[in-house]
Amino acid sequence: MKKLRTGLTATVAVLGIGGALATVPKQDCTTQPQFRKLGSNNYVSAGTLNVNYRCDASTTTCTYIHTGSGSTDADYTACRTQATYVPIH
Amino acid sequence: MKKQVMSEIISFLLILLFLYAGVSKIYGFPGFIRDMHNQPFPLWFSNFLILFIPLMELLLVAMLFVHRTRRWGLWGSLVVMTAFTLYTSVILLRLFGRIPCSCGGIIKSLSWRQHLLFNLFFVGVAIIDLYLHIDNKKKSVNTTTYRTN
Numbered sequence: 103m104k105k106l107r108t109g110l111t112a113t114v115a116v117l118g119i120g121g122a123l124a125t126v127p128k129q130d131c132t133t134q135p136q137f138r139k140l141g142s143n144n145y146v147s148a149g150t151l152n153v154n155y156r157c158d159a160s161t162t163t164c165t166y167i168h169t170g171s172g173s174t175d176a177d178y179t180a181c182r183t184q185a186t187y188v189p190i191h
Numbered sequence: 192m193k194k195q196v197m198s199e200i201i202s203f204l205l206i207l208l209f210l211y212a213g214v215s216k217i218y219g220f221p222g223f224i225r226d227m228h229n230q231p232f233p234l235w236f237s238n239f240l241i242l243f244i245p246l247m248e249l250l251l252v253a254m255l256f257v258h259r260t261r262r263w264g265l266w267g268s269l270v271v272m273t274a275f276t277l278y279t280s281v282i283l284l285r286l287f288g289r290i291p292c293s294c295g296g297i298i299k300s301l302s303w304r305q306h307l308l309f310n311l312f313f314v315g316v317a318i319i320d321l322y323l324h325i326d327n328k329k330k331s332v333n334t335t336t337y338r339t340n
Contacts, residue, residue, distance in 0.1 A: 106196060110203040111256075118210030126219035133221045152228040159290040159303065184302075188289075 131181035136165035138187045145178050148187065157185035198323035201316055205268050206255045208313060213248035231287035247271065262324055269317040276310040279303060 136148035138155070148165045149155050157164035164185035170177025216223045223245075227237045251271065254264030282290055283303050290303060301309060 103195070103199070106199060110199065114203050114207045114210060118207050119214050122211050122214035122218055126215050126222075130219060130222040132225045151225055152234070156289075157229055157291065185291075 131167050131179070134167045134181075136181060137168060137178060138165055139163070139178075143175055145173065149189075153190065155190055156188050157182050158188050159184060160186040162186050194323050195327050198320055198327055201320040201323065202255050202261060202265070204316060205265075205313070205320065206252050209248040209251045209255070209268070213245045213252065216245040216248070229291050231289060231291060262321075262328075265317060265321045265324055269314065269321060272310055272314045272317055276307065276314055279307045279310055283307060 132151075136151070137145040138148040140146050145166060145168070151157070155164075161184065163180040164182035164187045165180075166178040167181045168177060169179045224241055227241050228234070230237060232240070247267075248271075251264055251267050254260040254267060256264075281287065
């Protein structure tokens with residue numbers, strides 16, 4: 103029983119802590135300025151989450167971050183996915 | 192003995208769940224704050240949950256790990272998993288009027304429907320472990336009584 107407990111403790115510590123550290127993105131995109139897509143190839147600032155907008159679950163992308171130097175689709179990367187941008191008035 | 196081993200393994204499954212969930216929330220704290228603010232709660236309640244949920248998860252890990260407090264840890268796990276399941280059901284029933292996104296992470300990358308099944312599985316796990324734990328305790332009390340007689 104003691105051997106089982108030691109084995110389980112080691113497994114759980116490695117999987118639990120290691121798994122958590124490995125799966126949390128090192129650079130969290132949500133800490134960067136968020137943009138929303140307006141029209142076919144135009145991006146504008148999304149504002150502050152829960153103040154100016156919210157993200158409702160869907161199959162589209164709610165917000166993007168600016169990862170390139172230009173302003174085309176290729177310069178923006180999806181951040182909050184599986185969601186729709188809904189402005190708060 | 193078999194039941195004791197099963198109970199031990201199931202308890203560690205719950206420990207793994209809460210350890211992973213608690214550490215990932217603390218490690219990715221800024222993202223967790225934003226995700227909580229996207230939930231359909233008043234801001235004061237979201238702010239309360241931001242601190243309460245990870246601390247409670249780590250407290251449950253400690254309670255489940257220590258034998259003397261395991262029973263309370265199992266009751267706590269059952270209450271917490273039931274609360275999460277009810278919240279998921281309320282979201283899916285659209286009682287809040289909208290379905291917030293659950294963006295990022297391994298558990299968080301599940302859809303709300305998958306999340307419901309995941310939570311239900313762990314509610315079942317907690318119930319089974321609680322039953323096994325109480326059963327084992329009863330047997331060990333009976334054995335002790337028998338021995339003293």
